[in-house]
Amino acid sequence: MGDRCAVIGIGQTKHTDKRLDVNQTGMIRESCNRALKDANMTWKDLDAVVIGHAPDTIEGCMTPELYQAEALGMVGKPLFRVHTAGSVGGSTVIVGSKLITGGIHEKILVVGWQKMSESQSTWALSPVIPFQPALMAGAGGFFAPHIREYIRRSGAPEHIGIKVAVKDRKHALRNPFAHIHQESVCEEEIRNSPMLWDPIRFGETCPSSDGSCAMVLVSEKHADRGSAKPAWIHGTEMRSEPTIMPGRDEVNPRSGSDCAKSLYKQAGITNPRKQFDMAEVYVPFSWFEPMWLENLGFCDEGEGWKLTDEGATSMDEGGDIPWNCSGGVLSSNPIGGTGTVRFAEAALQVRGQAGDRQVDGAKLALGHAYGGGSQFFAMWIVGSEKP
Amino acid sequence: MSETKPVKYVNTPICVDFDYTPGKATSNFLRSIKKGQLIGSVCPDTGKVYCPPRSYSVETASPMTEIVELADTGMVYTFCIVNIKFYDQAQEVPYVSAYILLDGADLPIMHLIQECEVEDIRPGMRVKAVWRDESEWTESMENIKYFKPTGEPDAPVGEIMENIRSKSHA
Numbered sequence: 341m342g343d344r345c346a347v348i349g350i351g352q353t354k355h356t357d358k359r360l361d362v363n364q365t366g367m368i369r370e371s372c373n374r375a376l377k378d379a380n381m382t383w384k385d386l387d388a389v390v391i392g393h394a395p396d397t398i399e400g401c402m403t404p405e406l407y408q409a410e411a412l413g414m415v416g417k418p419l420f421r422v423h424t425a426g427s428v429g430g431s432t433v434i435v436g437s438k439l440i441t442g443g444i445h446e447k448i449l450v451v452g453w454q455k456m457s458e459s460q461s462t463w464a465l466s467p468v469i470p471f472q473p474a475l476m477a478g479a480g481g482f483f484a485p486h487i488r489e490y491i492r493r494s495g496a497p498e499h500i501g502i503k504v505a506v507k508d509r510k511h512a513l514r515n516p517f518a519h520i521h522q523e524s525v526c527e528e529e530i531r532n533s534p535m536l537w538d539p540i541r542f543g544e545t546c547p548s549s550d551g552s553c554a555m556v557l558v559s560e561k562h563a564d565r566g567s568a569k570p571a572w573i574h575g576t577e578m579r580s581e582p583t584i585m586p587g588r589d590e591v592n593p594r595s596g597s598d599c600a601k602s603l604y605k606q607a608g609i610t611n612p613r614k615q616f617d618m619a620e621v622y623v624p625f626s627w628f629e630p631m632w633l634e635n636l637g638f639c640d641e642g643e644g645w646k647l648t649d650e651g652a653t654s655m656d657e658g659g660d661i662p663w664n665c666s667g668g669v670l671s672s673n674p675i676g677g678t679g680t681v682r683f684a685e686a687a688l689q690v691r692g693q694a695g696d697r698q699v700d701g702a703k704l705a706l707g708h709a710y711g712g713g714s715q716f717f718a719m720w721i722v723g724s725e726k727p
Numbered sequence: 728m729s730e731t732k733p734v735k736y737v738n739t740p741i742c743v744d745f746d747y748t749p750g751k752a753t754s755n756f757l758r759s760i761k762k763g764q765l766i767g768s769v770c771p772d773t774g775k776v777y778c779p780p781r782s783y784s785v786e787t788a789s790p791m792t793e794i795v796e797l798a799d800t801g802m803v804y805t806f807c808i809v810n811i812k813f814y815d816q817a818q819e820v821p822y823v824s825a826y827i828l829l830d831g832a833d834l835p836i837m838h839l840i841q842e843c844e845v846e847d848i849r850p851g852m853r854v855k856a857v858w859r860d861e862s863e864w865t866e867s868m869e870n871i872k873y874f875k876p877t878g879e880p881d882a883p884v885g886e887i888m889e890n891i892r893s894k895s896h897a
Binding site: 360396400417458460462463468470471472473474475477478479480484485488489492493520534536537538582584585586587589603 | 735736739741747749753757770773775776777785786804805806807808809810811812814815816817818822823825826833834836837839850866867868869871882885891892894
């Protein structure tokens with residue numbers, strides 16, 4: 341890494357099922373204005389904007405960034421889009437941070453967003469592959485076989501998936517920006533919800549949200565400009581692998597574990613469960629919590645579900661390594677912005693700005709996003725102290 | 728004018744027609760499936776068999792020139808029981824979409840499992856292709872209607888998949 345990079349502004353919209361009061365650009369601007377205000381900056385202060393969102397079919401609007409330059413204050417300045425499927429919200433932030441650490445710019449706005457009410461995401465993620473039977477049934481249909489294989493391999497009991505869903509939805513009650521606020525949530529309610537993609541129940545599935553999340557990233561000399569202390573970037577990493585490859589482990593993908601190893605090396609992490617104060621990890625279907633606990637090295641392979649079971653990842657159970665204090669992807673999911681929210685929530689925690697979902701004295705946090713067929717990974721580590 | 732309500736959104740359905748260029752390896756596969764024969768290509772570095780075949784190995788980028796014929800039998804690796812209904816869905820729910828590892832192949836294909844109770848389907852279950860009538864055969868995997876159980880003893884799915892992974896290129 342070259343120059344240090346800090347997060348000095350964070351803004352997100354209240355994630356919800358339909359934002360009929362604003363168009364796509366209006367919704368994006370709302371999050372950006374909040375981030376700029378937090379950073380004590382205006383549009384004029386920015387050197388460039390990096391924007392990310394997931395497949396265009398999710399809104400039915402092709403390359404919307406083409407007409408967003410004006411609304412994002414970027415006429416005469418650089419604006420560009422990143423696209424790495426569901427991990428894009430994370431990789432957009434990383435691309436922005438590299439423009440700082442590489443010494444190209446000093447003040448960058450990064451924004452990830454999706455207005456999913458404007459199309460139908462299960463349809464959008466069920467393409468008919470030429471000369472093949474049409475079997476695709478959205479993201480749940482794609483990931484359900486991987487989850488079934490995890491359960492077979494680990495011998496995890498059925499209630500683990502239910503427990504994660506309840507835990508994250510309870511966390512969401514602490515977060516005013518979360519889409520799902522379900523006071524009544526309990527194991528019975530999740531267990532009785534429809535089995536959409538067996539073994540995934542409706543209650544174990546992320547929502548489709550309209551939402552946007554933005555951050556202001558700056559070089560060290562601007563780090564004290566924001567309204568709160570900065571979050572310092574201690575490491576960033578991305579990795580990819582093919583969707584289809586003989587011997588690929590879809591349950592514990594090598595690109596994910598390699599990405600984590602390289603990231604941890606940058607920040608001197610040898611024991612993630614002990615060294616991180618919390619983690620915001622991309623868990624769109626509840627079973628991905630134990631799967632990613634293993635993939636990210638928080639425990640040995642086959643042991644992830646035991647951490648979940650003993651409450652290690654739960655704020656409400658006083659767990660030692662809270663995961664997804666914001667309510668996670670299971671409670672808010674504007675796909676292209678979902679990774680940005682993970683990264684931003686990690687930064688909010690180390691800045692002490694996380695309100696009722698604040699982990700006391702959080703100093704070091706992990707933000708994580710994945711996308712495609714568990715094949716694109718983006719991760720960062722942020723801390724309250726300079727790296 | 729009587730009451731006018733503000734327009735908040737309009738529905739504008741989109742549609743994209745496209746031509747598909749399958750490339751050399753997939754063209755071979757599709758010509759072969761038209762004759763009722765499944766084929767795979769062999770990676771010269773790992774010995775792994777790809778079905779459908781590819782022109783180049785995903786792991787090592789070596790050209791794959793050796794073609795092998797494959798059986799229409801195999802085992803279920805893992806699967807999803809799809810109960811969700813959505814716009815423009817091709818299959819009637821519920822249906823079982825499975826990763827099927829054909830005998831002799833190292834890469835599972837996706838297909839339907841039928842002719843059994845959904846709750847009886849399990850990893851390792853042995854299955855066989857049920858073909859459409861020969862007069863309907865075309866260049867498509869839909870020549871196979873679905874796979875059905877053979878009734879043979881289950882295959883050791885964990886061991887078989889681990890064995891494929893252990894063949895990975897260093």
